[in-house]
Amino acid sequence: MVLFIKENPHGLKFGVAAGKKIGAAVTRNRAKRILREIFRMNRALLKEGYGIVAMPRTRIVRNTFTENVLEYLSICSRAGCMKEHSGKAVTSGPHS
Numbered sequence: 001m002v003l004f005i006k007e008n009p010h011g012l013k014f015g016v017a018a019g020k021k022i023g024a025a026v027t028r029n030r031a032k033r034i035l036r037e038i039f040r041m042n043r044a045l046l047k048e049g050y051g052i053v054a055m056p057r058t059r060i061v062r063n064t065f066t067e068n069v070l071e072y073l074s075i076c077s078r079a080g081c082m083k084e085h086s087g088k089a090v091t092s093g094p095h096s
Contacts, residue, residue, distance in 0.1 A: 001035070001056050001071060005079045008051035014039045015053045022058055031056035034065070038072050045073070050081045 016035045018028040035054045046052075060068055076082050 001054055001060060001068070001075070003072070003075045003079065004053040004055070005076070005081055006051050007049055009049065012043065012046055012048050013051045015051075017053060017055050019055070022056060023061075027061055031060045034060055034068060035072075038065075038069050042069065042073065045082055046076060047081050047083055052076075052081070 014036070016032045018031050020028070022028045022031055035056055039052070039054075054072075063071075073082070
């Protein structure tokens with residue numbers, strides 16, 4: 001996945017943009033649902049004041065939920081938008 005992260009004075013915001021390269025509408029919608037759920041479950045780990053736009057790649061629907069969460073958190077950590085001592089990440093999904 002690719003994350004575009006920019007400072008945002010209006011709080012923490014999240015959006016998803018899935019192009020047709022991902023696949024058919026069903027696949028794109030599944031990828032967007034996965035990313036929104038990852039953000040929702042781990043929102044408390046992120047600092048306020050960032051706008052995040054996620055662009056999924058085709059492998060997101062093949063990877064396990066845990067692999068996707070770890071990739072997302074790794075990118076956020078490298079970008080510096082994670083809280084210092086944010087606690088434990090939620091890596092298991094609603095249907096895991």
